[in-house]
Amino acid sequence: MKFRFLGNSGLKVSEICYGNWITHGSQVENEIAERCVHAALEAGITSFDTADVYANTVAESVLGQALKGQRRESLEIFTKVYWPTGPKGPNDCGLSRKHIMESINGSLRRLGTDYVDLYQAHRYDHETPLEETMQAFADVVRSGKALYIGVSEWDANQIRSAHDLAKDLGFQLVSNQPQYSMLWRVIEEWIVPTSAELGVSQICWSPVAQGVLSGKYLPGEAPPKNSRATDEKGGSTFIQRLMGEDVLVAVQRLRPIADELELTMAQLAVAWVLQNPNVACAIIGASRPRQIRENVAASGVVLSPEIMSRIDDALGDVVVRNPMLTAENSPKERPC
Numbered sequence: 001m002k003f004r005f006l007g008n009s010g011l012k013v014s015e016i017c018y019g020n021w022i023t024h025g026s027q028v029e030n031e032i033a034e035r036c037v038h039a040a041l042e043a044g045i046t047s048f049d050t051a052d053v054y055a056n057t058v059a060e061s062v063l064g065q066a067l068k069g070q071r072r073e074s075l076e077i078f079t080k081v082y083w084p085t086g087p088k089g090p091n092d093c094g095l096s097r098k099h100i101m102e103s104i105n106g107s108l109r110r111l112g113t114d115y116v117d118l119y120q121a122h123r124y125d126h127e128t129p130l131e132e133t134m135q136a137f138a139d140v141v142r143s144g145k146a147l148y149i150g151v152s153e154w155d156a157n158q159i160r161s162a163h164d165l166a167k168d169l170g171f172q173l174v175s176n177q178p179q180y181s182m183l184w185r186v187i188e189e190w191i192v193p194t195s196a197e198l199g200v201s202q203i204c205w206s207p208v209a210q211g212v213l214s215g216k217y218l219p220g221e222a223p224p225k226n227s228r229a230t231d232e233k234g235g236s237t238f239i240q241r242l243m244g245e246d247v248l249v250a251v252q253r254l255r256p257i258a259d260e261l262e263l264t265m266a267q268l269a270v271a272w273v274l275q276n277p278n279v280a281c282a283i284i285g286a287s288r289p290r291q292i293r294e295n296v297a298a299s300g301v302v303l304s305p306e307i308m309s310r311i312d313d314a315l316g317d318v319v320v321r322n323p324m325l326t327a328e329n330s331p332k333e334r335p336c
Helices: 030-042 054-066 097-111 130-142 156-169 191-198 209-214 236-242 245-252 255-260 265-274 289-298 305-318 323-329
Strands: 003-005 012-014 016-019 047-049 076-081 116-121 146-151 173-176 201-204 279-284
Touching: 003 279, 012 016, 012 279, 016 030, 016 289, 030 054, 030 289, 054 097, 076 097, 097 116, 097 130, 116 130, 116 173, 130 146, 130 156, 146 156, 156 173, 156 191, 173 191, 191 201, 209 236, 209 245, 209 265, 245 305, 255 265, 255 305, 265 279, 265 289, 265 305, 279 289
Parallel strands: 016 047, 016 279, 047 076, 076 116, 116 146, 146 173, 173 201, 201 279
Antiparallel strands: 003 012
16 A cells, blocks of 8 residues: 655555445445455555545444544544534534534544544535634644544635635645546646645545446446446435446446556556546545455556556546536535
C-alpha cells in the first residue's frame, strides 16, 4: 500500500481508502461488513471513510464495531456532517453551529473513538453563514474532536472562501471529497487547479463509477442479478445516469487496455484516478472481502501517458466534464 499526504498537511493516508456508503447497515449484513473491514486492514488500508447519514447513523456504528481493538493511532477515520439524521427536525441537518456540535458528539460515540482524523462538510449549506460553519469547525478542532477539516462536493469558489476563513481562524482545510472517475471528470477544470493552489487534496468517491467501469454491465443485456443496478438499497437509482448504452459500449473498449496491463477493469479505473497528483486517495466500497483484495492492487500502478491517451480515445464523448454540475449537488435549502 502506498501513502500520500492529505493536502498541505503532515497527515498521510492510504491511497486506497475503504468507504461504507450504501454497504454497511443496509446492503450487507454486519458480519460481512466486519469481514470487509478486516480484509481492508489486512491489505494495508489505514484510511476509513463514513458519514452520519449513511444508513441513518448505522454505518458509523458498524464501522466502529469492526475497528474495535485496533490501534487507534494507526488509523485515519473520516466522517461527515450535513444531511438529515434522526427524526429530521428543522435543526437535524445543515452546517449550523448547533448541528455540527451535536453531530460530532454523536459520530464519536457511534465510532467508539475520542476523535476523528478528518471531519467533512458533506455538502455546502446555503442557509448558514459560512463564517458560522467555519467557526464551529475551528472549535471542533480546538476541542480535539477532529484533527483536520474537509468538505465534500464544494465548488471552487466555496473551497477558496472556506480555505481563507480556516486560515484566519487558525486551522487547516485539507480536503475535498468529490465524485471522480474516468467517466465523471467535472472537477478537472476548476476544482483541481484551485485545490492544488490552496494545498487541498481530493478524496475521490466512486472511482469505479458505481461499478460501471468494472465492465460487468454489458451493452444490450440486463444487469446481473444482485448487482448495484438491481438493488434498491444499493444505489440502483443513482447508477442509472451511468447506464446509457453508449456508455456501456465505450467502457467495453477499455477491456483490451486492462488485459494488456494485466489488470482487472476495476483496478484500471482506480489506478486512473490515482494518476491525478491532486488526489490523495480513492475510496472503494465492497460487499465482499474479495473485492477489496482485488482493488487494492491498483495502489502504486503507474499508467504511461500513452495508456492515458488510449483511455481517453476509448471513452470518447461519453465522459462528463461540465464543471457546473458540482453546484447541483448541494441543495439550495436544507433537506430537513
